[in-house]
Amino acid sequence: xxxxxxxxRRLPTQWxxxxxxxLFAFLFLLLPAVSIVVGAFxxxxxxxTFDNVAGLKSPTILNAYWVSIRVSFWSALxxxxxxxxxxAAVVLGGLPRFIRSPLLTFSGVxxxxxxxxxxxxxxxxxxxxxxxxxxxxxxxxxxLRAATGxxxxxxxxxxxxxxxxxxxLMILIITPALDGLRRExxxxxxxxxxxxxxxxxxxxxxxxxxxxxxxxxLLFANSFGAVAxxxxxAGPQLNIAPILLFSQIRGDVLGSPGLGYALALGMIVITGxxxxxxxxxxxxxxxxxx
Amino acid sequence: xxxxxxxxEHVQKTFGATTVVQDFNLDVGxxxxxxxxxxxxxxxxxxxxxxxxxxxxxxxxxxIAGKDVTRLKPNQRKxxxxxxxxxxxxNLTVAQxxxxxxxxxxxxxxxxxxxxxxxxxxxxxxxxGDRYPYQLSGGQQQRVAxxxxxxxxxxxxxxxxxxxALDAKVRVSLRDEIRAIQKELGITTVFVTHDQEEALSISxxxxxxxxxxxxxVGTPFEIYNRPATKFVANFVGTxxxxxxxxxxxxxxxxxxxxxxxxxKGKLNGSKVGDTLSLALRPEAISxxxxxxxxxxxxxxxxxxxxxxxxxxxxxxLGREAxxxxxxxxxxxxxxxxxxxAEISFSPDDVLVLH
Amino acid sequence: xxxxxxWSAFLLGSLIFILPLVGMTEFSLxxxxxxxxxxxxxxxLADPQFRATFTYSVVMALVTIVFGVLxxxxxxxxxxxxxxxxxxxxxxxxxxxxxxxxxVIVFGYIRLYNTSSWLPLTGSDTGTNILLMFGYTALALxxxxxxVDTGLRSIDIATLTEAAQSLGAGWxxxxxxxxxxxxxxxxxxxxxxxxxxxxxxxxxxxxxxRPAFGPYLQLVGANKAYEPSALxxxxxxxxxxxxxxxxxxxxxxxxxxxxSH
Numbered sequence: 033x034x035x036x037x038x039x040x041r042r043l044p045t046q047w048x049x050x051x052x053x054x055l056f057a058f059l060f061l062l063l064p065a066v067s068i069v070v071g072a073f074x075x076x077x078x079x080x081t082f083d084n085v086a087g088l089k090s091p092t093i094l095n096a097y098w099v100s101i102r103v104s105f106w107s108a109l110x111x112x113x114x115x116x117x118x119x120a121a122v123v124l125g126g127l128p129r130f131i132r133s134p135l136l137t138f139s140g141v142x143x144x145x146x147x148x149x150x151x152x153x154x155x156x157x158x159x160x161x162x163x164x165x166x167x168x169x170x171x172x173x174x175x176l177r178a179a180t181g182x183x184x185x186x187x188x189x190x191x192x193x194x195x196x197x198x199x200x201l202m203i204l205i206i207t208p209a210l211d212g213l214r215r216e217x218x219x220x221x222x223x224x225x226x227x228x229x230x231x232x233x234x235x236x237x238x239x240x241x242x243x244x245x246x247x248x249x250l251l252f253a254n255s256f257g258a259v260a261x262x263x264x265x266a267g268p269q270l271n272i273a274p275i276l277l278f279s280q281i282r283g284d285v286l287g288s289p290g291l292g293y294a295l296a297l298g299m300i301v302i303t304g305x306x307x308x309x310x311x312x313x314x315x316x317x318x319x320x321x322x
Numbered sequence: 323x324x325x326x327x328x329x330x331e332h333v334q335k336t337f338g339a340t341t342v343v344q345d346f347n348l349d350v351g352x353x354x355x356x357x358x359x360x361x362x363x364x365x366x367x368x369x370x371x372x373x374x375x376x377x378x379x380x381x382x383x384x385x386i387a388g389k390d391v392t393r394l395k396p397n398q399r400k401x402x403x404x405x406x407x408x409x410x411x412x413n414l415t416v417a418q419x420x421x422x423x424x425x426x427x428x429x430x431x432x433x434x435x436x437x438x439x440x441x442x443x444x445x446x447x448x449x450x451g452d453r454y455p456y457q458l459s460g461g462q463q464q465r466v467a468x469x470x471x472x473x474x475x476x477x478x479x480x481x482x483x484x485x486x487a488l489d490a491k492v493r494v495s496l497r498d499e500i501r502a503i504q505k506e507l508g509i510t511t512v513f514v515t516h517d518q519e520e521a522l523s524i525s526x527x528x529x530x531x532x533x534x535x536x537x538x539v540g541t542p543f544e545i546y547n548r549p550a551t552k553f554v555a556n557f558v559g560t561x562x563x564x565x566x567x568x569x570x571x572x573x574x575x576x577x578x579x580x581x582x583x584x585x586k587g588k589l590n591g592s593k594v595g596d597t598l599s600l601a602l603r604p605e606a607i608s609x610x611x612x613x614x615x616x617x618x619x620x621x622x623x624x625x626x627x628x629x630x631x632x633x634x635x636x637x638x639l640g641r642e643a644x645x646x647x648x649x650x651x652x653x654x655x656x657x658x659x660x661x662x663a664e665i666s667f668s669p670d671d672v673l674v675l676h
Numbered sequence: 677x678x679x680x681x682x683w684s685a686f687l688l689g690s691l692i693f694i695l696p697l698v699g700m701t702e703f704s705l706x707x708x709x710x711x712x713x714x715x716x717x718x719x720x721l722a723d724p725q726f727r728a729t730f731t732y733s734v735v736m737a738l739v740t741i742v743f744g745v746l747x748x749x750x751x752x753x754x755x756x757x758x759x760x761x762x763x764x765x766x767x768x769x770x771x772x773x774x775x776x777x778x779x780v781i782v783f784g785y786i787r788l789y790n791t792s793s794w795l796p797l798t799g800s801d802t803g804t805n806i807l808l809m810f811g812y813t814a815l816a817l818x819x820x821x822x823x824v825d826t827g828l829r830s831i832d833i834a835t836l837t838e839a840a841q842s843l844g845a846g847w848x849x850x851x852x853x854x855x856x857x858x859x860x861x862x863x864x865x866x867x868x869x870x871x872x873x874x875x876x877x878x879x880x881x882x883x884x885x886r887p888a889f890g891p892y893l894q895l896v897g898a899n900k901a902y903e904p905s906a907l908x909x910x911x912x913x914x915x916x917x918x919x920x921x922x923x924x925x926x927x928x929x930x931x932x933x934x935x936s937h
Contacts, residue, residue: 049754064784117685125682148893149911152904157699216409224423238413257777260878307775
């Protein structure tokens with residue numbers, strides 16, 4: 033392979049190096065995505081139709097989306113708040129320096145620990161026969177379900193379980209952003225007469241907002257697409273969009289293949305928007321980290 | 323006796339087992355421009371930060387305009403500060419940065435806009451109000467930082483190595499600008515730097531610091547020409563140091579290399595056989611004999627650098643050597659290497675370092 | 677005061693992690709009435725299904741890693757070296773698996789590559805296994821690519837390539853003996869992450885009906901009481917091991933001198 037090849041001959045050989053990758057991406061990423069989009073607009077007769085998308089208006093499906101959105105919203109919001117509080121405690125709160133590294137390492141592990149084992153862990157802890165549930169009952173006579181209405185196998189339980197990987201993901205992403213809050217900004221604000229509250233309101237939070245919003249979007253998308261944990265907690269009965277799709281794939285529970293496509297399309301649209309938001313906001317924060 | 327505007331009395335700072343600042347005392351007059359000069363780690367920034375309120379003195383007090391501020395928080399002291407890293411708020415425009423102190427103090431919008439416009443004119447960036455810090459060069463950012471610090475009309479202005487992060491050229495022009503603005507506004511200013519040329523060129527007085535202590539306080543002229551300690555002599559300006567041995571204590575003669583010089587009255591009780599360090603500024607030495615410079619030593623020219631208006635000559639005196647500058651004279655060519663030469667200086671100009 | 681808030685936030689937050697881990701461990705040791713024992717673990721390890729599905733997933737993970745490395749490393753190298761204008765396109769592709777949930781991807785696979793399509797992968801067990809591997813590769817792609825790309829960025833591949841070429845090396849040699857050894861650490865990081873992802877994966881394996889560890893976990897979870905917790909502990913230990921190995925590998929890697937780009 034010489035450098036001195038003419039540009040006419042260079043084109044094909046150059047592309048050989050990346051051909052396998054693009055072939056793989058085409059066959060196993062792009063094509064499936066496109067086929068779903070196409071399938072969503074294809075009627076039983078093969079022609080173009082909006083019927084499938086219109087069919088999404090059924091109460092079951094709308095409810096599934098709505099529950100998914102609720103669960104994703106709350107697990108993302110709580111994940112952001114708790115994760116932020118913990119990261120701020122470690123970076124800004126004056127905790128001993130040696131806590132930081134184990135926290136970040138553990139967050140790296142915990143953010144990858146999702147799916148069925150996570151569900152099992154939560155069942156073992158706050159499920160009906162779980163460690164905490166039993167302990168509350170025997171020590172304090174509190175029946176968790178009766179007292180708080182908390183049921184692990186409902187959306188509330190799902191939100192709580194998701195926090196296990198949402199919070200560490202937030203910690204991992206927001207810690208560098210908090211590090212980026214330079215000490216001089218706080219001091220400059222202080223010497224100009226600002227109270228700590230004013231500094232946070234006028235300087236620090238505005239700087240952090242893109243990171244916070246972006247991570248929120250990421251956590252939302254993360255939670256929206258998750259199947260395994262939910263499946264293990266409540267089985268196919270829990271009506272959230274991914275599980276509905278799961279059942280649809282297993283055996284056409286919706287009664288129409290086209291509807292399955294539309295359902296998947298809806299999921300792509302929602303997670304697509306959330307992730308695009310995250311990426312856009314991430315590029316904006318990088319502008320300020322000069 | 324006018325009460326000093328800023329009084330730093332017996333201030334000390336200890337971190338754990340290390341004493342970073344020892345018994346620092348200084349009186350600064352109103353409108354004065356005073357520099358803290360010293361190498362890194364000498365404590366100059368720590369003293370500045372204690373005046374600002376970011377560090378609390380372990381002992382001592384700080385009084386500004388008659389008010390003891392030692393226990394006050396930084397946001398209560400009405401001081402302006404410029405940081406080495408500019409520290410402009412990245413999410414605010416230039417105008418919003420400058421107006422920050424005014425907004426925090428609750429000034430009306432119309433008034434603060436007017437003041438911000440004034441400041442932009444003062445730093446000669448009138449069209450930059452809507453730009454963001456990341457769109458500005460280093461020098462521009464530092465000027466905005468200066469405007470931000472003085473917009474709220476503080477009683478005292480502190481500058482923490484504000485020019486160290488800038489290019490050499492910008493550094494020189496900006497330091498003159500800072501001094502001009504300071505003179506115009508008459509604001510008492512403390513300027514921290516490790517660059518002695520900076521300190522010498524713009525200060526009313528300089529505090530040379532080393533190891534947490536103030537080695538000398540004086541005008542640039544005093545610091546340069548009458549250094550009180552060996553450190554000050556070495557740190558400020560270039561110094562030629564010759565090793566000499568006392569041959570006659572009462573007559574004050576010292577043998578340097580192969581020659582002898584008479585330093586009557588400067589020996590301070592040294593005995594015969596003692597070794598001394600004799601320090602001379604380059605401009606105190608003449609090539610050849612010169613009126614008023616009685617002490618002479620013979621040597622050989624080892625280096626000649628023709629720099630245009632100035633010719634830098636290095637003369638070897640046995641094991642020692644001195645650098646001196648002589649002006650270019652179109653009528654006579656520069657000296658040649660290897661030439662025998664004499665240097666002369668006045669004993670009064672010699673600094674004896676023990 | 678601030679310290680008090682900080683400690684409270686930290687400790688309360690930590691409960692979210694500590695309690696479930698403690699709960700699952702405690703539960704897994706409680707199979708025998710009245711005392712702690714490893715009965716649940718013994719039951720799990722003795723189950724032939726455990727061994728079969730775990731082996732299956734481990735093999736799939738290894739195959740996925742090999743395929744992923746062979747796919748990603750040459751591509752990342754080539755794009756960096758010769759076709760930098762393709763970078764945005766490639767990065768977009770590697771971000772797609774993060775944007776499109778796994779369940780949607782597998783949905784696409786089943787519709788596209790079923791028995792009546794032009795590439796009937798699901799028609800046979802082997803075909804489905806291959807399809808599953810492609811799916812795993814797609815899921816791990818973002819992490820594998822980012823790891824390798826970061827590794828390539830820290831070595832000057834242009835100079836290394838030219839040096840090797842001037843010494844007469846062909847592409848295979850350059851690749852196998854110059855580039856690959858230098859990005860070994862990054863490849864290992866990507867490999868461990870892929871391993872963790874594949875072992876724990878459920879959706880793809882379940883919907884493609886393959887005997888992987890994920891579906892096995894689901895089955896045990898539905899039918900047994902204590903074994904699921906034991907399996908959860910084992911899974912967590914594996915995840916921890918993978919992450920830990922990444923940290924070790926990254927720290928042990930010889931650090932190249934800082935490059936100015």
